Amino acid sequence: MGYDLSNVRYVSLIRLEGGESILNxxxxxxxxxxxxxxxxxxxxxxxxxxxxxxxxxxAYDILIEVGETVLVLLVVDPVPNEEPYRKKLRAILKNVEEEHGESLRKFEGDVRKFRDFALNVVVEFPFSVPDMELVPIRKKNGVKIPYRVGIVDRKLETLENYINGKRNIAEILGLIDLPDEEVIALISILKKYKWIDFRRRLRPGDVLERRDCSDSLLMRLRQQYGDPVDNLLEAMDGESSIESVMARLEAAPFGFDRNAIWFLINKLVEGGCLCLKGTL
Known part of the structure; x- marks a missing residue:
């Protein structure tokens, strides 16, 4: 990567002729x-x-790249080597002048038309870069995304259709018809504005513990899957690993199938009835 995202504080695009900030x-x-x-x-x-x-x-440096119609500035913590950051700024500058050069020259005062260029900026400077093995989980009450308009909105909708609480980021990248760098940028936008969270996939050595979940959810799970729901909830004591619990249940007289156990464990975790030890 050559640069540290944690140093990035602010990016702004400013029209040269009038000095208006067209995107912040x-x-x-x-x-x-x-x-x-x-x-x-x-x-x-x-x-x-x-x-x-x-x-x-x-407390900070302001790095500036100037084009024909616009300048791009980056507020960044003092860094020993500016070039990796400047390379990103030059890419942003090139793209904005190619896409919006005519609008910038014939500016009519409406900066809203530049909002969807935010994705180009976030491609260069994503808000975060998550572990590809993490599974994104959608949330209901995020914060309004100020540049969720036009092409950004359509691409976010496309990405959200692939977020099902089961696929990890690497799998989404392999399925979705968008460039990898755009997907990472879009995921970072959803994370920053609290529309997704992440969890990692369960591993055999993980230790799970019981947590309170809604009675209606438990009733529905019991109706669908029967006694194994309570067998698993009782077995997950906060001390035993998933592997040891599975071994006990496989050896029990009623003989659970291993794949069925994994499926039900994931259902209970997704429903909030079980969680990794120490994450309550």
Missing amino acids: IPYAELTVDPDLIAGFVTAVIIFAKTPIRTIRKA
Whole structure:
């Protein structure tokens, strides 16, 4: 990768002619208003007699790449090597001028048309890069995504159709008809705005413990799967590994099938009736 995402604080695209911020993407909290930073940088660029590429402040640096119609700035923690970050900024600059150069030259004051370019920025600087083995789990009450419009909305919907609580990220990448870097960016957007969480797949050595879950869910599971539901809940004592529980149940007179045990364990975990020890 060559750069550390944890250093990235803020990315802004500013129209050169008028100084308007056309797109702002915060990554971390800043002690100063980002709009003030954008205005300050624009003024410096316009009035400077020599090109300025870096502005150093006490707690952060501002890296700047300037094109024909727009400048891209990155607020970043002080880093020993700027080039990996600048390479990303130059890619953003090239893409925005190719896609929106004409709109920037004939700007009419409406910045909303640039919102879906946010995906291009997040492709270069994802909010996070998760472990490919993690399983994304959808959540109901996330935070509104400010640039969920147009193509970003359509691609997020496409991704959400592949998130079923069972596939891990690597499997989703293998199935979905989107570039890998876009999928990682989209996943990072959903995670940042709290529309998904992650869990890892259970392993035979994991230890599970009982947790409270709704009576209606337990009743439905008992109706569907019978006594094995209670057998498993009793066996998961917070001390025994899944493998040892499975071995006991396989050896029991009623003879559980191993695949059936795994299936039911996952159902109980998905329903919140069992969880990994120590995660209550």
